Amino acid sequence: MTDAETMTAVLCDRYGAPDTLWLDDVPIPAPAPGEIRVRVHAGTVNRTDTATLRGHPFFARAMTGLLRPKMPTLGMDFAGVVEALGDGVSAFRPGERVFGLSPERFGAHAQYLCLPADGPLARIPGDLAFDEAVVGEGAWYADATTSLLSEGARCLIYGASGAIGSAAVQLAKVRGAHVTAVVGTRHLELAQGLGADRVVNYETEDFTALGERFDLVMDAVGKTSWRACRPLLTPDGIFTATDLGPGWSHLLLSGWCALTGSKRVRLPFPENAPGFVRRLAGLMAEGRFRGVFDRRYRLDEIVEAFRYVETGQKTGIVRIDIP
Numbered sequence: 001m002t003d004a005e006t007m008t009a010v011l012c013d014r015y016g017a018p019d020t021l022w023l024d025d026v027p028i029p030a031p032a033p034g035e036i037r038v039r040v041h042a043g044t045v046n047r048t049d050t051a052t053l054r055g056h057p058f059f060a061r062a063m064t065g066l067l068r069p070k071m072p073t074l075g076m077d078f079a080g081v082v083e084a085l086g087d088g089v090s091a092f093r094p095g096e097r098v099f100g101l102s103p104e105r106f107g108a109h110a111q112y113l114c115l116p117a118d119g120p121l122a123r124i125p126g127d128l129a130f131d132e133a134v135v136g137e138g139a140w141y142a143d144a145t146t147s148l149l150s151e152g153a154r155c156l157i158y159g160a161s162g163a164i165g166s167a168a169v170q171l172a173k174v175r176g177a178h179v180t181a182v183v184g185t186r187h188l189e190l191a192q193g194l195g196a197d198r199v200v201n202y203e204t205e206d207f208t209a210l211g212e213r214f215d216l217v218m219d220a221v222g223k224t225s226w227r228a229c230r231p232l233l234t235p236d237g238i239f240t241a242t243d244l245g246p247g248w249s250h251l252l253l254s255g256w257c258a259l260t261g262s263k264r265v266r267l268p269f270p271e272n273a274p275g276f277v278r279r280l281a282g283l284m285a286e287g288r289f290r291g292v293f294d295r296r297y298r299l300d301e302i303v304e305a306f307r308y309v310e311t312g313q314k315t316g317i318v319r320i321d322i323p
C-alpha cells in the first residue's frame with residue numbers, strides 16, 4: 001500500500017458531507033525537533049471528527065479554518081508504534097507501542113502521524129491491542145465533567161451508551177461517585193457492566209421523576225435539557241452538557257452562569273490532554289477503564305464510518321483499522 005516515501009491518508013479540502021473525503025498517497029511526514037513519528041495501526045471516527053468535517057458549529061471554524069479545514073487529514077484518536085524520532089527526543093524509543101490524541105492538528109486517519117513527544121500520548125499498557133487503546137476522545141470530554149465529582153457525590157449520566165457517556169460512568173466510579181446511568185433498552189446490560197450503581201431505561205421510565213436528587217446531572221448526548229433536569233438537582237447541584245443544546249440553550253445558559261458567578265449550568269471543555277492521556281493509561285493498566293466498541297471499518301471505508309457516526313446511534317467508539 002505504501003512505498004518508501006508515501007503513505008495512504010484520508011484527505012479533505014472543504015467542509016461538507018462524508019463523501020467529500022477521499023483516500024490518496026501523500027508524503028510521509030518528517031518529525032520536527034521534539035516530535036515523534038508514529039506508524040498508526042488503529043484510529044476512530046468520533047463526533048469531533050464528524051463535526052469538524054461539517055464545519056459545525058460555525059464558530060468552531062475560528063480554530064479549524066474559516067473557509068476550509070486547516071488540517072488536510074482528520075482523526076483524533078490513534079494507536080501505533082513509534083517509528084522515528086525528531087531531534088532532542090529521549091522520552092520514547094522506536095518500536096514502542098503508544099496511543100493518544102491529536103486534538104489540534106488531527107491527522108490520525110493516515111498511516112503515519114507526527115506529534116510532539118511531550119503531547120497527549122502514552123505507552124499502551126501491557127498487551128492491550130492497538131484497537132483496544134483508541135479510547136481517548138470520549139474519555140477526555142467525559143473527564144471534563146467527572147473531574148467535578150468528589151468521593152460519595154451522587155451523579156446521573158444521561159446517555160451513558162455513547163463514547164462520552166460510557167467513559168463518564170467509568171471515570172465517575174473512579175472518582176468514588178454513586179452513578180445513575182440513563183440508557184435505552186439495548187444498552188441496559190452495558191451500563192450495568194460499566195459499574196453504574198443504578199440503571200434507568202429512558203424508553204420505559206421517566207428519569208426526571210426518579211424522586212431522587214443529584215449533585216451532578218450530565219447530559220452526555222445532547223438529548224435532554226436544563227429545564228427537564230433542573231428538578232433532579234440538589235440546591236448546589238450542577239447540570240453539565242457535552243452539546244450546545246436545543247437553540248444553543250446550553251451554551252447561552254452556561255455563559256449566563258459564568259457571567260453571574262453561578263456554577264449551575266456548565267459546558268465543560270476538556271483541558272490538559274497530555275496529563276489526561278497519561279492518567280488514562282494508568283487506569284487502563286489497573287483495569288479500571290476500558291473502551292466500549294461498536295463497528296469497525298477499514299481505512300478505505302472511511303466514508304461509511306463517518307455516515308454511521310453521524311446517525312448518533314453508535315455504542316461507544318467506532319474504530320478504523322489502518323493497514
Ligand SMILES: NC(=O)c1ccc[n+]([C@@H]2O[C@H](COP(=O)([O-])OP(=O)(O)OC[C@H]3O[C@@H](n4cnc5c(N)ncnc54)[C@H](OP(=O)(O)O)[C@@H]3O)[C@@H](O)[C@H]2O)c1
Pocket residue numbers: 046047048138141158159160161162163164165182183184185186187202220221222223242243309312313314315316
Ligand atoms: N464539545 C465538543 O466539542 C464535543 C466533542 C465530542 C462530542 N460532542 C457531543 O457530545 C455528544 C455525545 O457524543 P458521543 O460521541 O458520546 O455520542 P454518540 O456516541 O454518538 O452517542 C450515541 C448514543 O446515544 C444514545 N442515544 C441516542 N438518543 C438518545 C436519547 N434520546 N436519550 C439517551 N440516549 C440516546 C444512543 O443509543 P440509543 O439510541 O440506543 O439510546 C447511542 O448509544 C454529541 O452530541 C456530540 O456532538 C461534543
